[in-house]
Amino acid sequence: MYVSTKEILNKASKEFYAVPAFNINNLEFLMKIIEGAVEKNAPVIIETSEGAIKYAGNGDIYRGARLFVKMVREFAETVNIPIALHLDHGKHMEFIAAAIRAGYSSVMIDASHEPFKENLKITKEVVKWAHASGISVEAELGQLAGIEDNVSAEKNVLIDPEEAKIFVEETGVDFLAPAIGTSHGAFKFKGEAKLDFERLKRVKELTGIPLVLHGASSVPEKYVKLAEEFEANLGGAKGVPAEEIKKCVKLGINKVNTDTDLRIAFVAGLRKHLKENPKEFDPRKYFKEGMNFVKEVVMDRLEFLGAAGKA
Numbered sequence: 297m298y299v300s301t302k303e304i305l306n307k308a309s310k311e312f313y314a315v316p317a318f319n320i321n322n323l324e325f326l327m328k329i330i331e332g333a334v335e336k337n338a339p340v341i342i343e344t345s346e347g348a349i350k351y352a353g354n355g356d357i358y359r360g361a362r363l364f365v366k367m368v369r370e371f372a373e374t375v376n377i378p379i380a381l382h383l384d385h386g387k388h389m390e391f392i393a394a395a396i397r398a399g400y401s402s403v404m405i406d407a408s409h410e411p412f413k414e415n416l417k418i419t420k421e422v423v424k425w426a427h428a429s430g431i432s433v434e435a436e437l438g439q440l441a442g443i444e445d446n447v448s449a450e451k452n453v454l455i456d457p458e459e460a461k462i463f464v465e466e467t468g469v470d471f472l473a474p475a476i477g478t479s480h481g482a483f484k485f486k487g488e489a490k491l492d493f494e495r496l497k498r499v500k501e502l503t504g505i506p507l508v509l510h511g512a513s514s515v516p517e518k519y520v521k522l523a524e525e526f527e528a529n530l531g532g533a534k535g536v537p538a539e540e541i542k543k544c545v546k547l548g549i550n551k552v553n554t555d556t557d558l559r560i561a562f563v564a565g566l567r568k569h570l571k572e573n574p575k576e577f578d579p580r581k582y583f584k585e586g587m588n589f590v591k592e593v594v595m596d597r598l599e600f601l602g603a604a605g606k607a
C-alpha cells in the first residue's frame with residue numbers, strides 16, 4: 297500500500313522502533329529495497345534527493361518527481377506492506393512544489409543552514425502548504441557535522457532541545473531531524489562515532505514527535521573490503537555502528553536515513569562482477585550481484601531497527 301509517511305512514523309514512534317528511509321536514483325535499487333521489505337514484512341520509506349529528481353527527469357524537475365511517484369506507486373499498489381515516498385533535503389521551493397504536485401507522501405524542508413528564526417519561518421510556510429494537500433513534513437534543526445573530541449564544531453551545530461520545542465510548536469512540523477553528531481557520506485568520524493544521546497533524549501521529551509536520524513549509514517566493513525578487493529579506493533570510510541543506531545531508536549529516533557550503505561554495497565558487487573566476468577555486457581546480469589548486496593543491507597537494517605514484521 298502507498299501510505300502517508302506520518303502513518304508509518306506515528307506507529308513507529310508509539311512502539312519505539314524505527315523505519316529505514318532508503319535513497320534511490322533508479323529502478324534497480326527500488327526493486328531490491330521493496331523485495332527486502334516484503335521478505336521482512338516491514339514498512340519502508342523510499343526517499344529521493346533533489347539530485348535524484350534532476351537525474352530521473354534529465355533536468356525536468358516535475359517529470360523526475362512524477363516518474364518516481366509512478367514507479368513507487370506501481371510497486372506499492374502490488375505488495376502488502378506500507379510504502380511511502382519522501383523528498384529528502386528539500387532546499388529549493390521548486391522541488392518541494394514538484395513533490396507536492398506529483399503526489400509524494402512527505403517532503404523535507406531543509407532550512408537548517410538558516411538562523412533559527414528563518415528556519416522556523418520557512419518551515420512554517422511549507423507545513424501550511426503541504427498540509428493543505430495532506431502531505432506530511434520533515435524539518436531539520438542544527439547542522440549535520442561530526443563531533444570532534446566531544447565538542448561540536450565551532451558553529452555549535454548540535455540541536456538545542458529548548459529551541460526544538462518552540463520550533464515544533466510554532467511550525468506544526470510532523471517529524472524533526474535533530475543534529476546530534478552524525479554527518480552524510482562514507483567518512484563520518486575521524487575517531488570513534490560520537491553521538492549526543494543526552495541531547496536526543498531531551499529533544500524527544502520536549503517535542504514528543506517522530507524523530508529522524510540523518511547520516512545514519514554504518515558503512516559495513518564487509519562491503520568496503522570487497523569493493524577495495526576490486527580496485528575501489530574507500531580508505532578511511534567510517535559509519536555509525538548499528539549498536540549506536542539502536543541506542544538512538546530506544547531514545548526516540550523513528551526514521552533512519554540510509555544512502556551511502558546502499559551505494560557501497562552496490563559498487564562492491566558491480567566491481568566484483570565486472571572483474572570476474574569480462575565477457576558480460578548485459579546489465580541485467582552485471583548489476584545482479586550489487587543489487588543482491590543492496591537487498592542484504594536493506595534486510596539487515598529492517599531487522600536491527602525493529603521494523604521487521606511491523607507491516
Ligand SMILES: O=C(COP(=O)(O)O)N(O)CCCCO
Nearest residue numbers: 480481510511512513553555556
Ligand atoms: O541522511 C542521509 C543518509 O546519509 P548517509 O547514508 O550518507 O549516512 N540522507 O539524507 C541521504 C542523502 C545524503 C547523501 O548521502
Ligand code: NA
Nearest residue numbers: 384385404434
Ligand atoms: Na529526509
Ligand SMILES: [Zn+2]
Nearest residue numbers: 480510511553
Ligand atoms: Zn540527510
